[in-house]
Amino acid sequence: MGAAMGFVGIVLHDSACPDINGSGFDFLVCRDGTVIPSNQFRDDDHIHVCVEGDFSTLADDPGVVREQMFVLVKLMLRLSSAFEMDPGKVSAHGDDCPGEYFPWHELKIRIDRPPH
Numbered sequence: 001m002g003a004a005m006g007f008v009g010i011v012l013h014d015s016a017c018p019d020i021n022g023s024g025f026d027f028l029v030c031r032d033g034t035v036i037p038s039n040q041f042r043d044d045d046h047i048h049v050c051v052e053g054d055f056s057t058l059a060d061d062p063g064v065v066r067e068q069m070f071v072l073v074k075l076m077l078r079l080s081s082a083f084e085m086d087p088g089k090v091s092a093h094g095d096d097c098p099g100e101y102f103p104w105h106e107l108k109i110r111i112d113r114p115p116h
C-alpha cells in the first residue's frame with residue numbers, strides 16, 4: 001500500500017453548487033439529517049461535504065437547517081479525528097458556495113474563505 005491518506009481539511013458545499021451536480025461529494029448531509037457517503041473520495045487533499053439545500057436564499061425552515069448543522073458538526077469532528085486533521089481546517093468552496101445565508105455561526109468554528 002502507498003502512503004496513508006493525507007487529507008488537509010474539509011471543503012463545504014451546498015447542493016446548488018454546479019461542481020456537486022448530484023454526486024460530486026464525499027459526504028452529503030441531507031435535510032432530514034441522514035449522512036450519505038460516496039463510494040470513493042474525489043480529491044486527495046480535501047474531503048468534500050455537501051449540505052443539502054440552496055443557501056443563496058434565507059432558509060424557509062430554520063429548525064431543519066439547525067438540525068443539519070448539528071449533524072454536520074458531528075460529521076466534521078468524526079472526520080477530523082479519523083483522518084487526523086485539525087478540526088478548524090474547514091473552508092468554503094468559494095464565495096458563492098455555500099450560499100451567503102449558510103449559517104456559519106451554527107458551526108461555531110472559524111471559516112476561511114478562499115483568497116481572491
Ligand SMILES: [Zn+2]
Nearest residue numbers: 013017093097
Ligand atoms: Zn461548491
